[in-house]
Amino acid sequence: MPSKPFEPDITQSLTISHEDWERTPPSVRAVLVRQQEIIAEFAKRIEELEARLGQNSQNSNRPPSSDPPPQRVKRKKSKGAGKPGAKKGHKGSQQSLLEPTRTVPVPPDRCACGCREFRDLKPFHTHQHIELPEIEMQITHFVLYEGECSSCGSPNKGEIPQGFQVGYGPRLTGFVGELSGGQRSSRRAVKDFCQSVLGVSISVGAIQRCVDRVSQAILPHYEAIAARARTSRVNHVDETPWYRHGVLAWLWVMVNGTVAFFSVKASRSKAAFEELIGHWAGILVSDGYGAYRKWVQMRQTCLAHLIRRAKGLSERADTVVAHFGERISTELDRLIHWAHAPPTKGEVATWYARMCHLINQHRGRKDEAGRFARHLDAEMGNLWVFLLEESVDPTNNRAERALRLAPNDAGELQ
Known part of the structure; x- marks a missing residue:
C-alpha cells in the first residue's frame, strides 16, 4: 500500500520505524491515524482550558475583583517607593484644627521650684480633642384631636402638619440613604445600626422607603449629570x-x-x-x-485590554502563539508610552509597518492567535486616536475605576 503524505509524521509521533509501518495492516493504520488526530484535538483543547483557568486581571479582560485569592498579584512598588510613614526632610501632616465648640485655657500647674505663679503667659500649642456627642433622637408625637364644631355641630379632625406626614424626618432619611447607597451597607446592616447606635427600631421595609425618598429627592441632580455627560x-x-x-x-x-x-x-x-x-x-x-x-x-479602543489579551497569549504552550502574543504586547506597550512622549512621523510609520507584518503573518490561523490578529486588524484605525485628538486617553481605565x-x-x- 503506498504511503500517504502524512504517514511519515505519524511514524515519528508513534516512534516506530517506516518498515514496521509498511507492514501494519491498513485497517490498523486507519485506527492509529484517527487516534493521533483525536489526541491532537484533545491536546489543543486541554491547552485552551488550561489557558482559561490561568486567566486573571493581568492577562485577560477580567476585572481585578474576579481574581481568586491565589491569583491576586501584588502591585509592584516603584523604584522610588519605600517604607510607609514619615520621611526625613518631608513636610509633616497632621489633623487640621476645626472650629471649637469649647476652648479650655491650660496654664502651667507648678514650676520645678515649687512656685505656682507665672507671668507673661502666652499660648504655644493647641491640642485638639474630638468627641461624638451623645446621640439623643428628637421624637415628636403629633396627637390628633377630633371634636364637633361649636357652631354647626359637624365632626372635625386634626391633620398632620405639612412636612411631617412621613414617619422619619429629612435628616434621618438622608442618613439612612447615605448608609444604604453611599456606604454600600445592606438593609439589614442599616437596621442593626439604627437599633444599636441610634436606639431606633426601624424595619427593612421602612429603610427601603427612606432609600426611595432619597432617590426621588436626588433625581433632578441625576438627570443633570446625565445631561452633562x-x-x-x-x-x-x-x-x-x-x-x-x-x-x-x-x-x-x-x-x-x-x-x-x-x-x-x-x-x-x-x-x-x-x-x-x-x-x-x-x-x-x-x-x-x-x-x-x-x-x-x-x-479609541482600550489598549490595556489588548495588552492583557496579548500577555495571555504569550503564556501559551504553543511557541508560535506565545511569540506572537509577546511581540504584540511589546508593540502595544510602545504605543501606549507615546501618550506621554509623542512620537515622530517616522516612528509611527515604522511601528505601523511592524504591526501590519505581525497581523498578516497570523491572521489566517484558526487558533486564538489568528482570532486576535483579525481583531487587531479590525481595530487598527482605533488604536491611536489619542495621538490625534486632545483629551483622549489610550485606555478605558477611567470607566473601569x-x-x-x-x-x-x-x-x-x-
Whole structure:
C-alpha cells in the first residue's frame, strides 16, 4: 500500500520505524491515524482550558475583583517607593484644627521650684480633642384631636402638619440613604445600626422607603449629570454585571473628566448602550465589545485590554502563539508610552509597518492567535486616536475605576 503524505509524521509521533509501518495492516493504520488526530484535538483543547483557568486581571479582560485569592498579584512598588510613614526632610501632616465648640485655657500647674505663679503667659500649642456627642433622637408625637364644631355641630379632625406626614424626618432619611447607597451597607446592616447606635427600631421595609425618598429627592441632580455627560466631547463607557434582588442586570457608566453617569439596564446590548448615551455623538473610549465597535464616530479602543489579551497569549504552550502574543504586547506597550512622549512621523510609520507584518503573518490561523490578529486588524484605525485628538486617553481605565466604586455583590443589596 503506498504511503500517504502524512504517514511519515505519524511514524515519528508513534516512534516506530517506516518498515514496521509498511507492514501494519491498513485497517490498523486507519485506527492509529484517527487516534493521533483525536489526541491532537484533545491536546489543543486541554491547552485552551488550561489557558482559561490561568486567566486573571493581568492577562485577560477580567476585572481585578474576579481574581481568586491565589491569583491576586501584588502591585509592584516603584523604584522610588519605600517604607510607609514619615520621611526625613518631608513636610509633616497632621489633623487640621476645626472650629471649637469649647476652648479650655491650660496654664502651667507648678514650676520645678515649687512656685505656682507665672507671668507673661502666652499660648504655644493647641491640642485638639474630638468627641461624638451623645446621640439623643428628637421624637415628636403629633396627637390628633377630633371634636364637633361649636357652631354647626359637624365632626372635625386634626391633620398632620405639612412636612411631617412621613414617619422619619429629612435628616434621618438622608442618613439612612447615605448608609444604604453611599456606604454600600445592606438593609439589614442599616437596621442593626439604627437599633444599636441610634436606639431606633426601624424595619427593612421602612429603610427601603427612606432609600426611595432619597432617590426621588436626588433625581433632578441625576438627570443633570446625565445631561452633562451627554454634552461632553469625549466619554468613556463600560459595563459590568449587577445583581438586583438576585436577578442579573448590568450597570453601565458614561464618564469623563467632569461627571460619571451610572445607569442600570436589564441587558448588555446595543439597545442598552444607545439608551445610556441618548443623542450623544462624541469620541468614545471603550473596550472591544461588539456594540462599541459599531460606533460610527471616532473611537479609541482600550489598549490595556489588548495588552492583557496579548500577555495571555504569550503564556501559551504553543511557541508560535506565545511569540506572537509577546511581540504584540511589546508593540502595544510602545504605543501606549507615546501618550506621554509623542512620537515622530517616522516612528509611527515604522511601528505601523511592524504591526501590519505581525497581523498578516497570523491572521489566517484558526487558533486564538489568528482570532486576535483579525481583531487587531479590525481595530487598527482605533488604536491611536489619542495621538490625534486632545483629551483622549489610550485606555478605558477611567470607566473601569468608576465601576469599581459601585457594589457588585448581590449580598450588598439585601
